[in-house]
Amino acid sequence: MPRSLTPSPPPPAAPAHVRRAVDSDRRRTSASAILRSVLEHGPVARSTVARLTGLSPASVTDYCGRFAALGLIREAPLPRRPNGVGRPHQPVDLDDSRFVVGGVHVAVPYTTVALLDLRGRVVAERRLRHDGTEPGRVLANAAEGLGALLAGAPGRTPLGVGVAAGGWVDRDSGTVVEHPLLGWRDVAVREAVGARTGLPVHVDGHARALVNAERLFGxxxxxxxxxxxxxxxxxxxxxxxxxxxxxxxxxxxxxxxxxxxxxxxxxxxxxxxxxxxxxxxxxxxxxxxxxxxxxxxxxxxxxxxxxxxxxxxxxxxxxxxxxxxxxxxxxxxxxxxxxxxxxxxxxxxxxxxxxxxxxxxxxxxxxxxxxxxSFPDSALAVAGGSVALDVLYRDPLGTPPGPT
Ligand SMILES: [Zn+2]
CATH class of the missing domain: 3.30.420.40 (ATPase, nucleotide binding domain)
Known part of the structure; x- marks a missing residue:
């Protein structure tokens, strides 16, 4: 007697916390796909973004409204229509005039500090020669250098700071685990830079930072x-x-x-x-x-x-x-x-x-x-900033705007 003739009962509904986690993953993925589509194709009509991402036009419009409210995107000028026939779609584009991220790249002889806009372009950059490689001192100088760059860029709001370094870097704990050439071991970079800048700080190895920069901007x-x-x-x-x-x-x-x-x-x-x-x-x-x-x-x-x-x-x-x-x-x-x-x-x-x-x-x-x-003259500046920009593009609505 085959046992499979009776329809099996519906599977039990997932518990609420699992459904919430799945929903939140889906929202993050959709938001990320839409903002990256605007980055790559802007100025672009929302309907085109819907087609490119496979998301519904209503959903794209909803997310674009939220991005615009945060100041991440803005409406772009209407394209000219040769015959003036039909209603053109108002395109959207990144708003690259408001926000920046700070970038710090720690190399063996010097640190590079920079500000990058949302397109990954270097807005300002400074190279700080190391006065010894004691980590506390190097990171304090970097934070101070970023502060000076921000002071020189009025009207720009920092969303966060990305720090890239060679050697063994643990992204999750924000730590440089080991950098033999600098003589660093278990340096809590995220804590140190966060305490001095008051900004969210993300830390990664520079090869991974640059892979993300090439994926996003290169x-x-x-x-x-x-x-x-x-x-x-x-x-x-x-x-x-x-x-x-x-x-x-x-x-x-x-x-x-x-x-x-x-x-x-x-x-x-x-x-x-x-x-x-x-x-x-x-x-x-x-x-x-x-x-x-x-x-x-x-x-x-x-x-x-x-x-x-x-x-x-x-x-x-x-x-x-x-x-x-x-x-x-x-x-x-x-x-x-x-x-x-x-x-x-x-x-x-x-x-x-x-x-x-x-x-x-x-x-x-x-x-x-x-x-x-793709960044022959700015690889180090781009590496640092891309650590923070990668976080933004992965979870655009999860990044709080800068300090108020
Ligand atoms: Zn060897």
Whole structure:
């Protein structure tokens, strides 16, 4: 006797707290999709946003009303109609005149502080050289620097602060767990910067911050999966699929500093030879440039400058580095197979021949998937601010407006 002939009773209704959680997730997802659609396509008619997001026109109108009330979007001028026939749709666009986020990027020799508008554009930027790397002092200087930038931008309201750093950064706790080059360990960055600015603070690793910047404002818009390879003094990577950045336990994903690079000769602090970070760091580039008489410098842009001035040794050093970066990119492509690989490296960002050398090393059809950073002159400022902008675009109605 088959038991399935009697209709099974309806499943019990989910408890109220589960329904509320599901509803709140759905609201957040809808709000995020609508605001990002306005960011990418604005000025854009609400009906177009409804079509692009698959949400109902009524729902889009409702969310747009709330965004407008918060000052995140505004009505854009009506498009001109050649014949004046039919009622045109009043488009909406981001209101990029009111709000900013603060961005802090802590690098080895200096901190970059910046203000970014809602389009991820740098409104103001300042570089603060470290006076020692004691964390309390570095972060106090950063907060003070942000305060000075805000004082110089009257009429702009800060929504929050994003802090990006290399090394091992735990986003959930807002902590730099370990940054060997700075000598930082378990530094409670969110608390320290929050206490000094009075603003909500978000903290993330800079490779992940830049992957989000590329997704929201750069070349990786629309890519289903994107890998960001950051090659500075720190070398690390971040990977996102369908807008979700991979974190791993305590945000440890992306640590590639000690991957071995075939053909590498540079001794590493870990005791081995040819680790990615030792081989590719800007310190190594500058040391080689000094040893070969290119420039007496610790600034990789001086090597790029010498190459632009026609110094063949500088060109060779940059091309060699670009090929090694290509080898690293090929390795990561093999493992993760992303649609797009974004590389942040000074030579590749500024020189066509370096990009070509990198792509040649990657080889085949995959080479075209590798693109240089969308932010060649502002990567550090954009990295910091994007940590906060990513939070805003993920949950536009969950971000309280700035201090009143
Ligand atoms: Zn190593």
């Amino acid at each position: 070349r990786a818009r629309g890519s289903r999966s994107v890998l960001h390879l950051f090659v500075g003094n720190v070398v690390d990577a971040a990977f996102a699929t369908h807008d979700e950045v991979h974190y791993g336990p305590r945000s440890q994903a992306g640590a590639i500093a000690h991957l071995p690079l075939a053909g590498g000769t540079e001794p590493c602090g870990c005791g081995r030879t040819g680790c990615l970070q030792a081989e590719l760091s800007e310190r190594t580039l500058c040391r080689r440039a000094r040893a070969e008489g290119v420039a007496d410098t610790v600034n990789p842009m001086h090597v790029v400058g010498a190459a632009a001035g026609g110094d063949p040794v500088a060109v060779r050093l940059l091309l060699e580095r670009a090929r090694l970066v290509g080898r690293a990119a090929a390795l990561l492509l093999d493992v993760l197979n992303p649609d797009t690989v974004v590389v942040t490296e000074v030579g590749v960002a500024h020189r066509e021949d370096c990009l070509a050398a990198l792509r040649e090393e990657v080889g085949g059809e995959r080479a075209a998937a590798v693109v240089p950073t």
